[in-house]
Amino acid sequence: MNPITPAVALQIFELMPVAVLNFSVEGKVLYANRAAAVHPGKPAESMNNKAVIKLLLRDMALGKVKLPFVTDVELAGAVKVKGVFTHGFTGLETAFIETRTTTTLAKPKESVLAEVIALLKDDLALPLRQVSNALDKLPESPESTELQEAADALKQRINRTADLIAVFGDELLVTDDRIDLAELVASTCAELAPKAAQRKVNFAVKAPTDQLPPIYGNAKIIRRAVTECLENAIQHSRQQVGRSQPLVIRVGIALTGNYLLISITNLGAMPDQSKGIETRDSALGNSTTHAAGRLGLPLAERIVNLHGGNMRISAVGDDEVRVLLEFSTGNLHRGQAQLDIAQAQRYAADLAELMTRSKKETE
């Protein structure tokens, strides 16, 4: 491998999304990359021969200020940037590489949300458990079963509301778990099988024939979205539909390869419910009169949207409802800007050092 030449390094600096400047020991800007040229603070002009910069560079050259040196610099138009002074491209030159502070606005919002969610989940969980325990002690009767079901429904509603607040509150919940969607759907179906059996609804899970790519996202909330859609389908299925009319769940890949699809076809949908579901891309807000639909499906749609996907519901004929969930494959470059900047800074710092080393070796 050849060493990185100054020409190659300069080519790389031009690709950087952050300002890179190179100063002479006297404080003159010898080089400014493309990002510096279009920077709102005009760093090349603002920092060129500026008295305070000159003093700093002199102290750096004399070894009074150790490199790398991180500092804030005020530029034109009251623009402030954080940056690092490091070894310059050659000899006594000094490079300046812009860094950026990340916004912290999301933090307080996140912590308020976390408190609300904790309140919903934890503070209400205890009294609910107490209700549930008290119900367990009742002699078995249709009334106690009904009470138990009502308590379970309330608990589920609280959890759903907490998740709803979380996903509508902030996109920080979207992580990069590597998810096998077919496996996630199969295990969710297995979890819901007792509930489906109780309502005498049959599941038919059609596994994909080929290996599918994974999706990247928050596994917990994607499971929640799938659960909501399946529960909604179970709820709206006509009870005691025959084996010829199961809930059909398919996982596959779009022809373009850019989306994984979950299709839930409810052949046994109750006609009065399916008519309430409008045939449009996002018909969730008033799609059904059932409470689970009012909370659960918008929650599912939001989760799918947060992962760069879409959710579609369509009523086909009088007796069929289809729910289609599309999830993007690959990553959506979430938080990519910060990563790009971090990558650029790493490159810039290394290249500046490399060029200094190469200069010293040739001297």
Place this chain on the structure above:
Amino acid sequence: MKPKALIVDDQDDIRKLIMITMECGDFDLHEADNGEDAWHIAQGLRPAVVLLDVMMPGGMDGYQVCAKIKADPVLKSITKVILLTARGQLTDVAQGNAVGCDAYLVKPFSPLELLGIVDRLVAQV
């Protein structure tokens, strides 16, 4: 004949950055922006090294492409795979090892580190 290197990343800027860095070496450089294309190109190209992003759209992610290369009777002995990823968790590294990658570089990575690893791996081919 120059050894062949295949650079795979769905982000144009990162791919360009790596291409320019790799131009310092004596490589015949090729590129792809998704997993499916990378796999098809690798089969015909038989590269000495593949620099492979993990999270990519399309039919295969980086781990799956790596697994295919390492399962291929021809490629497994001639192609080194370096996974490039922002995923630095231990489980991710373990996943990389499970699919047989030769090196795992977490973004933001140093160009020096990248060149050092490519040098070391290509010398083994």
